[in-house]
Amino acid sequence: MSFTWRSSFDTGIEIIDLQHRRIADYINQLEGAIGSQDRYFVGLVLDELVDYTLSHLAFEEALQEEARYSMAVPHKAVHDQFARRVEKYRQRHDAGEDVGAQVHGMLYSWLVHHIQRDDMAYVPEVKAALAARLMDRREASWMDRMLGRFFPVAKLA
Ligand SMILES: [Fe+2]
Numbered sequence: 001m002s003f004t005w006r007s008s009f010d011t012g013i014e015i016i017d018l019q020h021r022r023i024a025d026y027i028n029q030l031e032g033a034i035g036s037q038d039r040y041f042v043g044l045v046l047d048e049l050v051d052y053t054l055s056h057l058a059f060e061e062a063l064q065e066e067a068r069y070s071m072a073v074p075h076k077a078v079h080d081q082f083a084r085r086v087e088k089y090r091q092r093h094d095a096g097e098d099v100g101a102q103v104h105g106m107l108y109s110w111l112v113h114h115i116q117r118d119d120m121a122y123v124p125e126v127k128a129a130l131a132a133r134l135m136d137r138r139e140a141s142w143m144d145r146m147l148g149r150f151f152p153v154a155k156l157a
């Protein structure tokens with residue numbers, strides 16, 4: 001099932017929405033790779049998808065930390081649990097198992113569920129903190145530094 005973006009997935013924090021949409025694109029690429037029945041291609045897309053998603057999670061955690069989000073610790077625990085699940089799938093793929101369809105289904109439902117429940121919950125606090133910071137000229141480059149820390153320039157566009 002292809003991932004079709006819905007406006008109800010938008011958090012209203014542009015940089016986060018951009019990253020979530022990119023993950024959705026990767027999930028669709030994975031579906032295409034599975035359809036091609038090319039194990040090597042599936043592995044390649046899976047690696048890129050996982051790497052990008054882990055960067056997003058780390059970015060989100062840093063953002064929450066900066067904003068002093070009250071639920072940052074449990075949110076990170078959810079991310080960590082997800083990262084462990086994904087890593088297991090990657091290991092099973094590397095061991096020769098055919099996990100493409102399973103991992104696609106898991107990523108799809110996890111992303112929809114996590115964005116709509118957990119990510120939406122941090123939006124009011126993080127948005128308020130971001131607005132306060134961006135009004136301060138000394139903090140104007142803060143977002144650029146954060147992005148540079150987690151994403152290579154080539155992956156941002
Ligand atoms: Fe999250």
Ligand SMILES: [Fe+2]
Pocket residue numbers: 020056060115119
């Ligand atoms: Fe997220």
